[in-house]
Amino acid sequence: MLFKEKFKTVLLKTRALRLRQWMLPQAVAIIAYHSVTTDWKKQSDYINRGITTDADKFNEQMRILRNEYNPVTLDEIAEWIRGTKLLPARSVAVTFDDGFADNYYIAAPIMERYDIRGTIYLTVDAVQRGELPWFCRTAFLFQQAAARKIVLLDSETKRTWNLGNPDENREAFIYYNYPCAKLTGEELRNYIEKLETWFNFRLDRNDISGMMTFEQARELRQRGHNIGNHTLSHCNLAHISQELLCQEIAGADEILKRELGEPVEHFSYPHPCLNPQWNDATVAETEKLNYKTVTLTSFGVVTQRSLPLLLPRIMISNQDNKEFRWKLETALAGIQT
Numbered sequence: 001m002l003f004k005e006k007f008k009t010v011l012l013k014t015r016a017l018r019l020r021q022w023m024l025p026q027a028v029a030i031i032a033y034h035s036v037t038t039d040w041k042k043q044s045d046y047i048n049r050g051i052t053t054d055a056d057k058f059n060e061q062m063r064i065l066r067n068e069y070n071p072v073t074l075d076e077i078a079e080w081i082r083g084t085k086l087l088p089a090r091s092v093a094v095t096f097d098d099g100f101a102d103n104y105y106i107a108a109p110i111m112e113r114y115d116i117r118g119t120i121y122l123t124v125d126a127v128q129r130g131e132l133p134w135f136c137r138t139a140f141l142f143q144q145a146a147a148r149k150i151v152l153l154d155s156e157t158k159r160t161w162n163l164g165n166p167d168e169n170r171e172a173f174i175y176y177n178y179p180c181a182k183l184t185g186e187e188l189r190n191y192i193e194k195l196e197t198w199f200n201f202r203l204d205r206n207d208i209s210g211m212m213t214f215e216q217a218r219e220l221r222q223r224g225h226n227i228g229n230h231t232l233s234h235c236n237l238a239h240i241s242q243e244l245l246c247q248e249i250a251g252a253d254e255i256l257k258r259e260l261g262e263p264v265e266h267f268s269y270p271h272p273c274l275n276p277q278w279n280d281a282t283v284a285e286t287e288k289l290n291y292k293t294v295t296l297t298s299f300g301v302v303t304q305r306s307l308p309l310l311l312p313r314i315m316i317s318n319q320d321n322k323e324f325r326w327k328l329e330t331a332l333a334g335i336q337t
């Protein structure tokens with residue numbers, strides 16, 4: 001472990017990775033965040049550690065982007081892929097999935113300090129209802145159940161789960177999350193409410209940072225940020241019917257267009273669980289809606305040969321400066337770590 005850390009430090013210092021980047025065709029990076037918080041412990045205990053970034057670390061990451069990279073927008077990347085624009089080496093675009101209110105209150109002001117503009121993809125149903133997306137609610141149930149050592153009775157299968165046991169908790173978490181990823185709209189809401197009734201507690205929407213409002217989204221748009229589509233329900237689009245997938249993408253697009261007063265040009269695939277996250281039908285739907293870019297949770301950098309409707313990203317959460325640089329440098333050098 002110690003050797004690995006020293007190895008990373010040496011590689012970053014000698015700029016060997018940069019040399020490798022110069023030898024490869026130009027690549028740009030799209031980095032992806034979710035929640036940015038000033039109370040990391042609480043937020044990550046409540047929802048999901050992997051999607052929560054501490055505000056101070058985020059500030060450091062934006063400082064590094066401004067000083068050591070070239071922050072760009074998704075519109076610029078789309079033009080670069082089309083061949084109508086040149087981008088400087090080491091260009092990086094910043095994106096946020098889901099549409100948490102902290103993107104408005106915390107992340108955007110930090111980005112603006114460094115003159116960086118990002119794209120925030122909204123989970124439209126969650127924003128409209130002012131409720132956290134379903135995967136935050138299930139994460140909360142299972143994380144709290146582990147701490148409270150709850151024994152859960154599934155009143156349909158009559159199975160009991162000892163959720164204080166880490167293995168059983170993990171198994172149950174997957175067992176109850178997979179069906180959610182295939183549900184949308186009212187069916188999804190009913191399923192989550194049934195789970196919350198069995199657990200006999202639920203995530204209080206006022207207890208942590210909730211969703212941003214359309215008004216805040218409009219304001220961010222005026223401040224130069226971009227707002228994208230992240231579906232209505234945050235389902236896995238590759239695992240639902242054609243009819244539902246049109247509704248999830250085009251339905252959300254319609255609402256966003258109405259609320260923002262302009263067309264929406266960027267989309268990101270929700271990927272709560274299950275693989276794959278896209279298929280031919282989902283790509284056809286995003287093509288029909290003329291999106292300039294569509295991003296995935298799959299790891300990778302973007303080259304001029306990338307397909308604009310299937311762009312990989314680099315997922316960032318609570319990395320320290322060294323880890324953040326390591327992730328970006330290795331990715332731009334074509335290495336998956």
Ligand SMILES: [Zn+2]
Pocket residue numbers: 097098230234269270271
């Ligand atoms: Zn998401």
